[in-house]
Amino acid sequence: MKDESTIGADYLFDGDSCILEDVCITMTDGKIKHIGKGKRKAKIVLESAVILPGLVNAHTHFELSGLRAQEESADFVEWLYRMRLKIDKTSLEDLSRASREGIREAIRSGTTAVVEHTNTGASIEPITDSPVRSVIALEVVGYDSSQIEKKKEWILSNIKRIGKTEMRRIGLAPHSAYRASTELLRFSAELAKRNDLLISIHTSETLEEVEFFKKGTGRLPALLKQFGASLDSIKGNFKTPIEFLDSLGLVNNRSLLIHCNYPEKSDISLIKSRGAAVVYCPRSHSFFKHFTHPFEILLEHKIPVVFGTDSLASTPSLSILDELKFVKKNRPYISAQRLFSLATKTAAQLIFGKEFGILKENAPADFCAIKLPEKCRSDNVLETALSNESEVVLTAVSAKILFFYNSPYRSA
Ligand SMILES: [Zn+2]
Numbered sequence: 001m002k003d004e005s006t007i008g009a010d011y012l013f014d015g016d017s018c019i020l021e022d023v024c025i026t027m028t029d030g031k032i033k034h035i036g037k038g039k040r041k042a043k044i045v046l047e048s049a050v051i052l053p054g055l056v057n058a059h060t061h062f063e064l065s066g067l068r069a070q071e072e073s074a075d076f077v078e079w080l081y082r083m084r085l086k087i088d089k090t091s092l093e094d095l096s097r098a099s100r101e102g103i104r105e106a107i108r109s110g111t112t113a114v115v116e117h118t119n120t121g122a123s124i125e126p127i128t129d130s131p132v133r134s135v136i137a138l139e140v141v142g143y144d145s146s147q148i149e150k151k152k153e154w155i156l157s158n159i160k161r162i163g164k165t166e167m168r169r170i171g172l173a174p175h176s177a178y179r180a181s182t183e184l185l186r187f188s189a190e191l192a193k194r195n196d197l198l199i200s201i202h203t204s205e206t207l208e209e210v211e212f213f214k215k216g217t218g219r220l221p222a223l224l225k226q227f228g229a230s231l232d233s234i235k236g237n238f239k240t241p242i243e244f245l246d247s248l249g250l251v252n253n254r255s256l257l258i259h260c261n262y263p264e265k266s267d268i269s270l271i272k273s274r275g276a277a278v279v280y281c282p283r284s285h286s287f288f289k290h291f292t293h294p295f296e297i298l299l300e301h302k303i304p305v306v307f308g309t310d311s312l313a314s315t316p317s318l319s320i321l322d323e324l325k326f327v328k329k330n331r332p333y334i335s336a337q338r339l340f341s342l343a344t345k346t347a348a349q350l351i352f353g354k355e356f357g358i359l360k361e362n363a364p365a366d367f368c369a370i371k372l373p374e375k376c377r378s379d380n381v382l383e384t385a386l387s388n389e390s391e392v393v394l395t396a397v398s399a400k401i402l403f404f405y406n407s408p409y410r411s412a
Helices: 076-089 092-108 124-129 145-162 182-195 207-215 220-226 241-247 265-274 282-287 295-300 320-330 336-352 378-385
Strands: 005-013 019-028 031-037 044-053 055-060 111-118 133-140 168-174 198-203 255-259 277-280 305-307 367-371 391-397 400-404
Touching: 005 378, 019 044, 019 378, 044 336, 044 378, 044 391, 055 092, 055 255, 055 305, 055 320, 055 336, 076 220, 092 111, 092 124, 092 391, 092 400, 111 124, 111 168, 111 198, 111 336, 111 367, 111 391, 124 133, 124 145, 133 145, 133 182, 133 198, 133 336, 145 168, 145 182, 168 182, 182 198, 198 241, 207 220, 207 241, 241 265, 265 295, 282 320, 295 305, 305 320, 305 336, 320 336, 336 378
Parallel strands: 005 044, 055 111, 111 133, 133 168, 168 198, 198 255, 255 277, 277 305
Antiparallel strands: 005 019, 019 031, 044 367, 367 391, 391 400
16 A cells, blocks of 8 residues: 555544544545544544644745844834844844744644745745745845846846745745836736746835825835935826836736735725735734724625735744734634635635645645644634634644644554
8 A cells, every 4th residue: 555644633624614523634645535534543633623724824034033023013114124224234044044943933833835035045945945835935126227137137046046846936026116126026027927926015015105106205215215216216106006016017816915904995996806815914914003904895805815924023923823813803703714714725726726725635735733722513613723722733734744743642
């Protein structure tokens, strides 16, 4: 018989709408071979736990994992300036070491797939060495012609070097509409289109950003001048940041619009018509004390909204489960099933393809298990999985166990 492994648990959520009880998953060749009844038949039995598709962190910066936020909340413009100084003072070795620690933390919290923004390249090797499924989104920043040429070269050489594998894809991450020249933004749009690359871009993140694009005023211009920006082509163009990005071909069905805290009505219609998705980073959003995120409004318009942690410089952990708990606490009327489905099936299918994010026969065996703190009924499993005490006890990618917390383990 081929190498087969089995894991049993009280419950399984398939990522969509189905909850099974007393399950045994059989896996082979990185895929799910069979999902049947009888957890006790499995070699590994997880007591009081629910197995679900792996959590997807659709936006993070592992390389900033060493620059942990010291304060409880921050002003975004000042924070951006301080971050730039901190990154400049940190060696690539330290950024790389921090990336490895960040990836370990993500795996321990049930993450099986990530979209990592790398500005310095320090997280590229840690990611390619790691067993998580990933999109390495190469960050595009720069204003003057020497910076632009260097950045283009850096991107092209990394695309060649990293290559596309079953586990690894490449994306382009123009940091934002205001951190890269119009030329670099156009270059990104064309390169992404030619190579079918994911685009990941911070947008409509702050009121200052919206004000700057529409009127050319506010606190952002002074900061950007310190970064060496020439602002003439973008400031006060009467467009929202999202409209501006769309005019350059950066809003389409391969775009992840990060944050999108302040979209206007016209932006929502635009995002919907282009088939783009939004990444909501709940605790990072709270760290900057933004107004209420338009999460439900976007969902009502059938815009896919998925979750990211952002970096440890603005969120307390790299756990998507913690992000979901935070959303549930603040929006108790949204069902846990909806939240888990967005964080697993919606995110995985959007970013990696239709075969991901759902637990069924022949699907990739990417999943995690959450220990439930109390006895619950089958119709209350996912709500219980978002209670304060629930925790991830197992993470597997391609049927390989990457993290396993011992206490619920019973060897047959
Ligand atoms: Zn970010």
